[in-house]
Amino acid sequence: xxYGDLEVVKGVSLAVNEGEFVCxxxxxxxGKTTLLSLLSGLEKPTKGRVNLDGREITTSSEDxxxxxxxxxxxxxxxxFNLIPTLSAWENVALPLFPIxxxxxxxxxxxxxxxxxxxxxxxxxxxxxxxxGGEKQRVAIARALINNPKIIFADEPTGNLxxxxxxxxxxxxxxxxxxxxVAILMVTHEDELAKTANRLIRMKDGxxxx
Amino acid sequence: xxxRYMLKELYYQRRRTLMSIxxxxxxxALLIILNSLSSxxxxxxxxxxxxxxxxxxxxxxxxxxxxLAGAVFPCSAVTIRKEEVEKIRKLPxxxxxxxGLLLWVFDPNRAWIVLGIEKxxxxxxxxxxxxxxxxxxxxxxxxxxxxxxxxxxxFGIKLNDTISVADDKFPVxxxxxxxxxxxxxxxxxxxxxxxxxxxxxxxxxxQSVSPYAPGDVNLLFIKADQEKITxxxxxxxxxxxxxxxxxxxDSFLKLLGSLFALSDKFTLAASLIAxxxxxxxxxKTMAGNIAERAREIxxxxxxxxxxxxxxxxxxxxxxxxxxxxxxxxxxxxxxxSFGLSFMKVNIPIPWxxxxxxxxxxxxxxxxxxxxxxxxxxxxxxxxxxILLSIIIGGVTGGLLGxxxxxxxxxxxxxxx
Numbered sequence: 001x002x003y004g005d006l007e008v009v010k011g012v013s014l015a016v017n018e019g020e021f022v023c024x025x026x027x028x029x030x031g032k033t034t035l036l037s038l039l040s041g042l043e044k045p046t047k048g049r050v051n052l053d054g055r056e057i058t059t060s061s062e063d064x065x066x067x068x069x070x071x072x073x074x075x076x077x078x079x080f081n082l083i084p085t086l087s088a089w090e091n092v093a094l095p096l097f098p099i100x101x102x103x104x105x106x107x108x109x110x111x112x113x114x115x116x117x118x119x120x121x122x123x124x125x126x127x128x129x130x131x132g133g134e135k136q137r138v139a140i141a142r143a144l145i146n147n148p149k150i151i152f153a154d155e156p157t158g159n160l161x162x163x164x165x166x167x168x169x170x171x172x173x174x175x176x177x178x179x180x181v182a183i184l185m186v187t188h189e190d191e192l193a194k195t196a197n198r199l200i201r202m203k204d205g206x207x208x209x
Numbered sequence: 210x211x212x213r214y215m216l217k218e219l220y221y222q223r224r225r226t227l228m229s230i231x232x233x234x235x236x237x238a239l240l241i242i243l244n245s246l247s248s249x250x251x252x253x254x255x256x257x258x259x260x261x262x263x264x265x266x267x268x269x270x271x272x273x274x275x276x277l278a279g280a281v282f283p284c285s286a287v288t289i290r291k292e293e294v295e296k297i298r299k300l301p302x303x304x305x306x307x308x309g310l311l312l313w314v315f316d317p318n319r320a321w322i323v324l325g326i327e328k329x330x331x332x333x334x335x336x337x338x339x340x341x342x343x344x345x346x347x348x349x350x351x352x353x354x355x356x357x358x359x360x361x362x363x364f365g366i367k368l369n370d371t372i373s374v375a376d377d378k379f380p381v382x383x384x385x386x387x388x389x390x391x392x393x394x395x396x397x398x399x400x401x402x403x404x405x406x407x408x409x410x411x412x413x414x415x416q417s418v419s420p421y422a423p424g425d426v427n428l429l430f431i432k433a434d435q436e437k438i439t440x441x442x443x444x445x446x447x448x449x450x451x452x453x454x455x456x457x458x459d460s461f462l463k464l465l466g467s468l469f470a471l472s473d474k475f476t477l478a479a480s481l482i483a484x485x486x487x488x489x490x491x492x493k494t495m496a497g498n499i500a501e502r503a504r505e506i507x508x509x510x511x512x513x514x515x516x517x518x519x520x521x522x523x524x525x526x527x528x529x530x531x532x533x534x535x536x537x538x539x540x541x542x543x544x545x546s547f548g549l550s551f552m553k554v555n556i557p558i559p560w561x562x563x564x565x566x567x568x569x570x571x572x573x574x575x576x577x578x579x580x581x582x583x584x585x586x587x588x589x590x591x592x593x594x595i596l597l598s599i600i601i602g603g604v605t606g607g608l609l610g611x612x613x614x615x616x617x618x619x620x621x622x623x624x625x
Contacts, residue, residue, distance in 0.1 A: 037619040070513020085221040
């Protein structure tokens, strides 16, 4: 993947199997977030191809990618990226808004997921009224709303203190084990990567191991 | 498009939403007010003619009488031949003609302004019927007269008196309040047109200046198809010659001297400027709001919103804002129009149409028709303004939405 003359990700060949928990570890600026964007369809590679669930997404249009992401992919971001004007349950239901569905059904599904995240008492709260850990749990619930096949998590504990970070990792591990969701997580912390099935190190845009 | 999300977003950014609404609403209000004012002036300009049931009046100027003795024509209203009247009657667009005969009668001890009227023609001074305050209106075939109230009071003329006009005697059968009458048809005495024609025929002085035959007149009141008035005015001038004075609502409009009265073009230009400025304010405010939401748009796309979903959402927000602006603009315009409707306008009556001899005391004074400006907001203008505001919302939201939906989620979602 090139930005101008800068090759950010080079010669990467990577596979994540169904139900696998893979951690991508590397220092800041090594290209791991860019690689995540490529693999999730948020960006298109300048060379090469990406297959998700047996489908090549490199040649798809933007709208086709968006629809594919909606049905197959969940995202968890370091900055949570919740919509500030929407309540917790509305943020969780955000991927469902364009789908023809009753408001009650959206609310039911969102509330159920928030219950699993132990946020049943915070469903009407705006993000500004939630702690960092609570926000990230809302983000995880949002990532799960459409029963994705894979979750892409970009430094999900980056903005959290260590104990909250551990709690979030606990949730991700539980998801992986109980729901069989594949997870590709990007982190710069080796400690967090220990819980993964597989660890991949990245340096200067290349996979080292 | 999600209604809940849309309303929450508008409420969350309520200061900005309010600014956007206010900006556009002022433009919409100005559009409505300017057009309503213009329409009001146009309607006001029609009143002097409407009061005598006409859309056009016609007269022809000629020579000044040499001797002010007996019955003469005012120099501003000389003979219009019967054949000319028939030619005008046949013009396409002419729906009806009323005629009148205006005379100045100089008796040894009094001067009269005499107007001969067609009693039964609904076009023209017969509408004075509703201004009778004493007695009755004229009846068929009788040589009788109506006297104008102020004139009767001044000269002590009462109901059932007999007046002598150019040696002909006429019983007074009614008194008319001219202050309620059309300013164009004011006289001291009203006679059946046949009697006035007899006076004209038998006047040597009149015949020497402006030859007159039975059936001729010197005033025409014409009812016409509205869209053909301007064309008809031109054709009548062709029939009657350069000395013809053809008065239409446009003539009165020009005399008003107001900017709104000047032309539709001024109103259109002013309205366009108001709208353009309002749209720019709304656009800038909305653009600012949307630019701040780039990250949010990135999240929407990341979780599976297509470009169309994003554009639809932003467009809906914009349409709602602009619709509210349209409603607010309409309310402002209604209040302003109510206030403006208390304004009075003085419509000058052209001197050629004044019946008073200008060489007599007060004869040269300008006559005005004073009335309240009929300012109101027609429903079709209100509907158009609301529709326009919705269209502005759709276009603005669509353009801004399309622009912002092209952002790459990966660029805006990187952790800062």
